[in-house]
Amino acid sequence: xxxxxxxxxxxxxxxxxxxxxxxxxxxxxxxxxxxxxxxxxxxxxxxxxxxxxxxxxxxxxxxxxxxxxxxxxxxxxxxxxxxxxxxxxxxxxxxxxxxxxxxxxxxxxxxxxxxxxxxxxxxxxxxxxxxxxxxxxxxxxxxxxxxxxxxxxxxxxx
Amino acid sequence: xxxxxxxxxxxxxxxxxxxxxxxxxxxxxxxxxxxxxxxxxxxxxxxxxxxxxxxxxxxxxxxxxxxxxxxxxxxxxxxxxxxxxxxxxxxxxxxxxxxxxxxxxxxxxxxxxxxxxxxxxxxxxxxxxxxxxxxxxxxxxxxxxxxxxxxxxxxxxx
Numbered sequence: 001x002x003x004x005x006x007x008x009x010x011x012x013x014x015x016x017x018x019x020x021x022x023x024x025x026x027x028x029x030x031x032x033x034x035x036x037x038x039x040x041x042x043x044x045x046x047x048x049x050x051x052x053x054x055x056x057x058x059x060x061x062x063x064x065x066x067x068x069x070x071x072x073x074x075x076x077x078x079x080x081x082x083x084x085x086x087x088x089x090x091x092x093x094x095x096x097x098x099x100x101x102x103x104x105x106x107x108x109x110x111x112x113x114x115x116x117x118x119x120x121x122x123x124x125x126x127x128x129x130x131x132x133x134x135x136x137x138x139x140x141x142x143x144x145x146x147x148x149x150x151x152x153x154x155x156x157x158x
Numbered sequence: 159x160x161x162x163x164x165x166x167x168x169x170x171x172x173x174x175x176x177x178x179x180x181x182x183x184x185x186x187x188x189x190x191x192x193x194x195x196x197x198x199x200x201x202x203x204x205x206x207x208x209x210x211x212x213x214x215x216x217x218x219x220x221x222x223x224x225x226x227x228x229x230x231x232x233x234x235x236x237x238x239x240x241x242x243x244x245x246x247x248x249x250x251x252x253x254x255x256x257x258x259x260x261x262x263x264x265x266x267x268x269x270x271x272x273x274x275x276x277x278x279x280x281x282x283x284x285x286x287x288x289x290x291x292x293x294x295x296x297x298x299x300x301x302x303x304x305x306x307x308x309x310x311x312x313x314x315x316x
Contacts, residue, residue, distance in 0.1 A: 010217050018179020019299065020238050022268050023172035041310045059168050060267065063245040066260030072313045073259075076234075076270055080178050087221045099282075101231075101303035102224030109218065110180045110301040112234055112270060116311055124257075141177065143268040145259035152199045153274055154312050155230045 006097030008088035014109040015084055024141035025063075026056035026127065028077055032137040039093070040104065041115055041135050049133035052117070054142060056127035064124040067147070074153075075115045076144040077136055079106035116148060164255030166246035172267040173242055182299035183221075184214035184285065186235055190295045197251070198262065199273055199293050207291035210275070212300060214285035222282040222303075230306040233273045233292070236299040237264035274306060 030050040038044035044052075054075075056064060067073065086107050090097040100108050117131040188208040196202035202210075212233075214222060225231065244265050248255040258266050275289040 008220050012217070014181035014183075015179055017181040019182060020236060021173055021176020021179050022270075023175040024177060025172075025267055059170070060245060060259075062166050063258040063267075064260070065246060065255075065257035067257065074272060076268070076272075078178060087218060088223060097223075099223035099225065100221040101218075102222070102305055104304055104307065108302060109183055109221075110234070112180075112302060114232060114234075114272070114304060116313070118313070144266060144270060146262055146272060147260055148313065149262065155274070155276070155306065 004090040006088065006090045007086060010085040010087050010109070013085055022078060022143050024057070024078070025060040025144065026054055026142045028075070028134050028136040028140040028142055029053045029055055030134050030136055030138050032135070034081060034137045037137050038135045041133055044133045044135040052131045052134035054129040054131060056129070058127065061124055061127040064122070064127070067119060067122060067145070069119050069122050071119050072116060072148040073119060074146040074148060075117055075134070075142060076146070077113045077115070078141040078143055079111040079113045079136070080141070082107045082111060084109050084111060112143065162248040164246065164248045165244060168243040168245050168267070171243055180236060180301050182215070182236070183218040183302065184212055184300045186233070186292050186294040186298040186300055187211045187213055188292050188294060188296050190293070192239060192295045195295050196293045199275075199291060202291045202293040210289045210292035212287040212289060214287070216285065219282055219285040222280070222285070225277060225280060225303070225305070227277050227280050229277050230274060231277060232304040232306060233275055233300060234302040234304070235271045235273070235294055236301055237269040237271045237294070238299070240265045240269060242267050242269060270301065
């Protein structure tokens with residue numbers, strides 16, 4: 001594994017120290033391929049969103065009841081194709097190395113990505129949702145959907 | 159397992175269909191005990207915050223570099239003491255049953271809780287952070303810390 005100057009690795013793979021497991025409730029589908037993904041959601045929106053949609057597996061579709069088109073939701077997805085042992089990183093866009101927990105890099109001990117997206121169309125019966133954008137590549141495992149809540153999901157103030 | 163009227167279970171435990179594992183980077187410490195937790199972060203703040211703090215395990219502490227006191231961060235934590243198979247729920251505070259993905263209930267296929275909190279004190283060397291509040295009970299495994307980003311973590315508009 002190569003490292004940029006200032007980067008630090010853990011010396012072990014956190015995946016080898018798992019205490020619980022995650023299941024896929026479906027997948028994120030997009031126009032992005034591994035190696036050609038937008039760097040983040042903002043860049044994804046600038047590139048047109050990526051024809052982003054969700055495919056929810058059949059057993060989990062009843063869990064969509066109560067969601068609505070136009071609603072903002074959190075996606076938790078597993079970006080598991082990257083290394084998990086880098087604890088200080090030197091991203092190309094940042095000035096100098098920074099701790100992994102001060103970055104939104106997909107490279108992290110538990111590669112659970114967090115994205116705030118808007119539902120544009122929703123078909124609970126087929127488990128298909130179109131969303132405004134994603135930075136995930138096609139086929140990324142989806143772990144969870146949560147409603148965005150005004151009361152707790154933003155810092156107080158303007 | 160008991161069910162309220164209108165609730166639906168999956169018929170399997172998603173934990174038995176894991177494709178990857180999560181590791182604890184530390185723990186959330188608080189005044190709350192299982193069975194006496196606030197229902198959510200807003201209620202936790204109304205109850206004084208719960209003397210909330212984080213203890214990061216030694217190997218992961220370099221990952222805190224770049225975080226600062228006063229900063230808002232996301233916590234991802236594992237609420238793994240609940241069942242994972244309830245896909246439609248009838249919470250006491252809601253009117254009628256709703257899909258799990260339309261709720262912030264800790265009962266969900268992948269029990270990864272999401273909390274936006276503010277760092278009040280930070281000691282990267284000892285891995286101790288005080289935060290303004292948590293609804294997690296004492297000892298809850300912490301999976302990740304991410305910086306809150308104004309550009310992607312709130313819906314556009316006022």
